[in-house]
Amino acid sequence: MLAGGTETTSSAAEWIMSELMRKPEAMAKAQAEVRGALDGKSPEDHEGQMDKLSYTRMVVKEGLRLHPVLPLLLPRSCQETCDVGGFEVTKGTKVIVNAWALARSPERWHDPEEFRPERFADDDGSSAAVAVDYRGSQFEYIPFGSGRRMCPGNTFGLAALELMVARLLYYFDWSLPDGMRPEELDMDTVVGSTMRRRNHLHLVASPYKETELTVGI
């Protein structure tokens, strides 16, 4: 639990914030939505508002598409020789599913390299993207894997991730240090136990007007 449920969630949050910094219009849209829903609410009611944050939740979904925490999932092992895609896979073969490549496949995604949360909206027109969920039923989007060995912690992790992102957007306006332009933010990736930023994300935070009242500082 401790290893599986910590760096995974935080790494995803860091990537999502990085993408938003590179896409100010998505940041503004998500922030307007979060503030519209949470303004005037007491903090313990925040999580109850998450259902209303449809755009912000699409931001999270899009972040996990471009930056799946385990890009190659965890390997599986073939238990008996069988046929996959017309080829023979022998017993004992290590099977690697490139979930990262599936989520950026140009055949399944329009502008796959682009961070565009709107692709998951009902009125977007690209029907394939709208149908995807976190349950691993559409194989072009399997950030938590699929099948028997699918990540059982997806509900746990998503609940934490969505609230974390919503609150970071609600309580602060974010800017890049030293007058850096959005396109200059480094997105260097390193794949260890998870796919994470090579360098931790460093940002300048300006508290939103309501922070003092609600957080009690």
Add this chain to the structure above:
Amino acid sequence: MELNSSDTFLFLTTLISAVILAVCSLISRRKPSPGSKKKRPPGPWRLPLIGNLLHLATSQPHVALRDLARKHGPVMYLRLGQVDAVVISSPAAAQEVLRDKDTTFASRPSLLVADIILYGSMDMSFAPYGAYWRMLRKLCMSELLNTHKVRQLAAVRDSETLSLVRKVVYAAGAGGGGRGQRGEAPVVNLGRLVLSCSMAITGRATLGKLCGDEIMSVVDVAVLYGSGFCAGDLFPSLWFVDVVTGLTRRLWTARRRLDAIFDRIIAECEARQRQEEKMTGDDGFLGVLLRIRDDDGEPETGGISTTSIKAILFVSEQV
């Protein structure tokens, strides 16, 4: 890239072992099994001995594999050292492996790291597909990870994400002491702060209370060894390389460190349970696991051992 002496040693040991292997493999060439009619999936050129390992000698293996798959197809064969591997890169092929033939592919390959750090792969992520794994998965779902339980943890998420907000306010304000020399706004290490937030949420949900630094050192072990290069995983007949290079010893040292931390956490939880005499619900998932261990006895009868509890605590989220 800088090489320190242990890296050089590792390299030399691997090289020498590779030469030994080269000789062996020349003597006994693998023959294709006579009965097989189906073709092996296509794949890129391979070097003798190391196969396609060079193709993966990159910091971003997923990118390298995507590029190779564009040339060789969505079901691609690689030879990683002495291990046969197939890389799946299309939704249709992924569906075949993960849904249509899920049972055939429901086990994990064995890994040195999992065998040592995960108590002989007794955790949910790496346990072989079977009765023990099913029991673990059911347990974790019913006691921690289902929608209802997750909803019950709202208070933990609320207080820990608010604590994250406070830490950002502190770091961004004068209190952070990080104000730059020219008077510009201080820069917040957001990555570090979200990591500690996520550790606190998972830690409290799992252990029922804050363990701060202890959780940190557990996660450090996971990050450090999560992607370790193990000669024995790629060249099963070269298992001794991991012994010679000291990897096996380092893993056991990490395992003993984890053991000590978990023993302390478990002892604390047991002490709390004795004091309170009955379930109060605030000793978290660990408290539940300990009660199941004490009630149900042996693994064969559906119970769990202290060792499995440690493995579950360490890693249980898998894909």
